[in-house]
Each structure stands twice: as structure tokens, then as C-alpha cells.
Amino acid sequence: MSAPSAPRVVVVGAGPAGVRAAQALVEAGLRPVVIDEGRRDGGQIYRRQPEGFTRGYAKLYGSEAPKAEALHRDFDALRGKVDYRSETLAWNLTPGELHTVRAGEPQVLPFDALLVCSGATDRLAPVNGWHRAGCYSLGAAQIALKAQACAIGSKVVFLGSGPLLYLVAAQYVQAGAQVAAVLDTAPARPPLAALAGLLARPRLALRGLQLIRQLRRAGVALRKGVRPLEILGSDEHGVAGVSVFDAHGDVQRFDCDAVGLGWHLRAETQLADLARCEFAFEPTSRQWLPRLDEDGRSSTPGVYLAGDGARILGADGAEAAGRLAALAALSDLGHAPGRALYQSQHADLRRTLATMDRFRRGLALAFPWPQAQFAGLPDQAVVCRCEAVTAGELRRCVDQTGSREVNRAKAFSRVGMGRCQGRYCGHAAAEIIAHACRLPVEDVGRLRAQAPVKPLPMDTREVLS
Numbered sequence: 001m002s003a004p005s006a007p008r009v010v011v012v013g014a015g016p017a018g019v020r021a022a023q024a025l026v027e028a029g030l031r032p033v034v035i036d037e038g039r040r041d042g043g044q045i046y047r048r049q050p051e052g053f054t055r056g057y058a059k060l061y062g063s064e065a066p067k068a069e070a071l072h073r074d075f076d077a078l079r080g081k082v083d084y085r086s087e088t089l090a091w092n093l094t095p096g097e098l099h100t101v102r103a104g105e106p107q108v109l110p111f112d113a114l115l116v117c118s119g120a121t122d123r124l125a126p127v128n129g130w131h132r133a134g135c136y137s138l139g140a141a142q143i144a145l146k147a148q149a150c151a152i153g154s155k156v157v158f159l160g161s162g163p164l165l166y167l168v169a170a171q172y173v174q175a176g177a178q179v180a181a182v183l184d185t186a187p188a189r190p191p192l193a194a195l196a197g198l199l200a201r202p203r204l205a206l207r208g209l210q211l212i213r214q215l216r217r218a219g220v221a222l223r224k225g226v227r228p229l230e231i232l233g234s235d236e237h238g239v240a241g242v243s244v245f246d247a248h249g250d251v252q253r254f255d256c257d258a259v260g261l262g263w264h265l266r267a268e269t270q271l272a273d274l275a276r277c278e279f280a281f282e283p284t285s286r287q288w289l290p291r292l293d294e295d296g297r298s299s300t301p302g303v304y305l306a307g308d309g310a311r312i313l314g315a316d317g318a319e320a321a322g323r324l325a326a327l328a329a330l331s332d333l334g335h336a337p338g339r340a341l342y343q344s345q346h347a348d349l350r351r352t353l354a355t356m357d358r359f360r361r362g363l364a365l366a367f368p369w370p371q372a373q374f375a376g377l378p379d380q381a382v383v384c385r386c387e388a389v390t391a392g393e394l395r396r397c398v399d400q401t402g403s404r405e406v407n408r409a410k411a412f413s414r415v416g417m418g419r420c421q422g423r424y425c426g427h428a429a430a431e432i433i434a435h436a437c438r439l440p441v442e443d444v445g446r447l448r449a450q451a452p453v454k455p456l457p458m459d460t461r462e463v464l465s
Ligand SMILES: Cc1cc2nc3c(=O)[nH]c(=O)nc-3n(C[C@H](O)[C@H](O)[C@H](O)COP(=O)(O)OP(=O)(O)OC[C@H]3O[C@@H](n4cnc5c(N)ncnc54)[C@H](O)[C@@H]3O)c2cc1C
Pocket: 012, 013, 014, 015, 016, 017, 018, 035, 036, 037, 038, 042, 043, 044, 045, 046, 088, 089, 090, 091, 117, 118, 119, 120, 121, 122, 138, 139, 140, 142, 164, 167, 265, 268, 271, 306, 307, 308, 309, 313, 314, 315, 316, 318, 453
């Protein structure tokens, strides 16, 4: 147990960033609270299989098996030294207090420092027909495989862009699933600036090329520079295929019974938003990100952000960022052992993170968000799947109500008001509104997060009263 005067530090997330943050806090003599809504630790990439499943590390994590094993082993060793609360959702944040709920039981946790290591989710762009049964995000397709050892369909097309597109497709091939095609909206030749960024981590870039070779060897149709037309099928029977314009402008159709969609990742920033952290628009990735200093300090004193929830740096970057943010928090709190660790380690950690950030920018340029796609989205295409709001309704909202800002358009159309709270449709809705207003996307703002950040059980009366 730490002394009664020890600072109260809470970590949200038990992925690579959260585990390394907790480890640094324990090394400095603290007993932090670690909250995670998941059943087991490991986060997204190093997701642990459910108890009772016995697949080995090499099978589950491939080339990343040693890192996954190390993270799990280190967290197991921390178990008695942290107050770990699994299956606990951090659903709200008020100054100095984190609001959580576990199995319907609410709890308010006061903190002196909060480390938000909340990870990322898929970044999705709507395609006409993507509301049909059989259409999943890439992440969901991967989780089905990792957690439950099953594929999303018997013949799958992967459509989108980014490293996860190729990785998940290769994992499906390895698992024996039939992959009909991998359709990438990124141009075949990335700009030079992208290559410069990708060379910051040459081994990782090489691994990407190996995945492509592996897919080619397996006979998977690979197309770059495509423009999605439609997820074919019917509302009654679900997905039957995908049609796209290829790089030459010809229409191509690929039959399948399931589609995995995704355009790289987006940071989970709702808690940062509720903490009133300042955000800035980043043109390279065309998204709003919390303002941070080199160590992960947000603009709100006492709130630190690390890992993919702050910047999509990948798992290695998340581990370094989690440790650095934890040490920065201790140093700011005047905690002597923590400050000593910070002073001896921050320079190396910052250097590591700078390299990871160059790579992140390279990826964003090589696999760009398909901004041109939104102008051509037909009016009947669903944008917000939770509330069934179409592109046409959003355009009418701009024309008829003069909504030139996303939160106003949300009030009139209900876009982003459903279960996902705009996490999956928010970026696309902003693009459609901006195009309809003829404004740059940064000028129509961003959807503000609201509590609860994720759906709560209905019987949590104390929380809602
Ligand atoms: C769907 C998906 C699949 C990916 N697959 C790969 C892959 O195969 N290979 C690869 O190299 N990279 C992959 N990535 C990227 C990789 O997962 C991340 O780079 C890495 O996991 C980042 O670590 P992190 O600790 O920042 O976040 P995460 O590992 O995502 O951990 C965040 C943790 O925070 C918890 N959390 C979030 N919000 C709350 C809340 N409000 N309350 C309580 N708990 C909360 C989550 O349950 C989660 O356990 C994937 C990312 C995603 C989103």
C-alpha cells in the first residue's frame, strides 16, 4: 500500500499504453487504479483470448507474439500492486473526478492525475449499402477472429485503406478463410513525403510489403486507387458483393457474403473532450486531435493522454507514451521518486515518440482519408447507422436549416446521436456538411462528446438521476 499522502492516480485503459503507465507508477511506489471496460487486459492489439481458449501466442499474435507475451506477463506481475477494475466503464469526467460503472454499480473516483489511455477505433467512411447485414468494420472482423476464432463470412471482401486493411486480410487468409479481394482507395504510388515518413520505421514498412506479397501469393485480388460504388445485396438477404470504380475508371464487381470496411483508425477522444482539453485540427489526417505537449500533458491540468487515444502511433508508441505520461504526471505532482525517473528517462522516450510520429504522418499520407468520396455519395446512402440518417438528409439540413456547423446539424438531423455517439459517423458527417456548405472541413467544427461516452445499462438509476 502507498502512504496515505500518495497522489491518487487513475489510469483508464489496460492496453499497451495503460499497462506501461501503471508499471511506471508502481516502480515509483504508487498503487494506481487501472480501469478497463474489457474483460481482460491487453487492449486491442494484445487482446487476450477468453478464459478457456488455448491458442498459443504465435498463432494469436504472429510476429508480435513476444511483445504480447511480455505485456501480459508484466501486467500479471503488477496485479497485486494496482487496483485493477476490469469490466468497468469510465463514462463521465467532471473536474477531479472520474465516473465509472461496473455491473450497474456506479462509482466516482477522485484523482490528482488522470492518465487517459483509451485507444482507438476504426475510422469509417460510409459506402452506399454499408448498412446491410454482413458489413463489419475491419476491427470487428479482426476481433471475431482473435477472440472467437471465427470469420465474418464464407467469402469476404476488405475495402478501405491503411495497414489494418492488409493485416486483417492476411490474418483471414492464414486462418483459412476465403478472401475475395482487398480494395484500397489509396493511390498506387504514395507521395514522396509519405515514403520519407514510412522510412522512419523501415522494418515495419517492410512488414507491410510482406503482407501484400503474402496476399498476392494466396491469389487474393488486390486493387489500389479504387472508388467505392456500392455494397451490393438487399436489406432482406444482406451483402452479396462490392462494386467499385477501379483506378482506370472501370466498374468492377466482387461477389462476397461479408465486407470488412475501414480507413485506418481514429483516436478515442471523448474523455479528453469531457475533460475540456483543447483540440486542434490536423490537416494530414483530417481529424481533430487533443493538443498535447511532448510528454502527453493535455491543456487541462492533471489530465494526461497517451497511446492511440491521443495519436495513432501504434502499439510500440503506445507503450513509450504511457510510460512517459505517467512519469510526467508524477513529476508535475512533485513526487520525488517519480521525478527522478522522469528526469532520467524522458529524453529517450521523447526521441522514440518523435520517430513514431514521423511514421504516423507517413502512414496518413500513404493511406489518405478518402475525402473526395463524400461529394459523390448518393443521397440515399446511410451515413449514421445508429439513427439511419442519410447523406441526403444531411444535405437538406444544410439547405433548409442553414446548419453550417456539425453540432447544429446533429440537433436538426440526429446524426451522431445514437449508440455510437458519432464515433463512427462523425468524421464522414462533417465532410458531407462541409461539402454542402462549400467550406473547408475544419470550419464546420467537430462533434462534441457528451456523457455517457458509451451506452450505460438502463438500471443504473443512481448514475442517471
Ligand atoms: C480494431 C483495432 C484493431 C487493431 N489491430 C491491430 C493489429 O492487428 N496490429 C497492430 O499492430 N495494431 C493494431 N491496432 C492498433 C493497436 O491496437 C494500437 O496501436 C495499440 O493497441 C494501442 O494501444 P493503447 O494502449 O493506446 O490502446 P488499446 O490497446 O486500444 O487499449 C485501450 C484500452 O482502453 C479501454 N477503454 C477505452 N475507453 C474506455 C472507457 N471509457 N472506460 C474503460 N475502459 C476504456 C479499452 O477497453 C482498451 O482495453 C488495432 C487497433 C484497433 C482499434
